[in-house]
Amino acid sequence: MRLRIDTPLEIVVDEDQILSFRGEDESGAFGILPGHAAFLTSLSVSVVRWTRSDQSTRCCAVRRGVLTVMGDRTIAIATREAVVGNDIETLEGTVVTRFRSEMETERSERVDSTRLQLRAIRQIMRHLQAGGQVASGPLG
Template identity: 40%
Template sequence: MSPALRLTISTPSVILVADAVIVALRAEDESGSFGILPGHADFLTVLTPSVLRWRAADAIEHFCAVEEGVFRVSEGSKVSIACRNGVLGDSLADLQARIDAAHAQRIDSGRKARVEETRRHAQAVRELLRYLRPASSTGRGGA
């Protein structure tokens, strides 16, 4: 039995945790919450949006919120998580604050994108109206 686990958590754009030495991990899939200890059998599952919790070799607990992901244990000691998006935190309160900030940033960026889309749409309508509008009636006789 291996004395420790090696944890890697990655997203398509960044590696959040790279080969960290841990002693235990808790995660959640469709069937519920589960724990992993050194020596675990090979295992593969799909994570639901949840908070991963693990204890490092120095007994400090760490957290990572994931939207979804693929969770794999191999060789009884390698834990790999590939997720769409993840946010790390040193405590649940810190994690909640980071998630709230990331959510606010996504909302703000979505709002900016919608404003820009509306501006471009209005500009396209103005261009169409200029093209379709008949020529100015200046120079014609009045009534």
């Protein structure tokens, strides 16, 4: 099988001769072997791992993403951010924790931004209601 992991900025992994693959989505862990049916899923923040034809194992921390299996030969992952490594404990302990923390910070910033926008809309509505009417043009 072939494995390709892409971010918006680079191709992080592009390898042939993959014997097996393990990933994780919201429903849990799953595996892919040669001949797997077409498949599409949304990955969790997690570490994916694969075994090469020389029996070595590699892994990559992904910041969520979309995984597709196409033509029973190609596994493709599109993700926002990915870090490749050989030590799964380091990736899980450091990188995945950082990914989750950054996602929580971004979520908090989006909530704060939405609150500010809603406050501005409420102030505009109060201002318009206090004035009674919106100024009309020459036809109004």
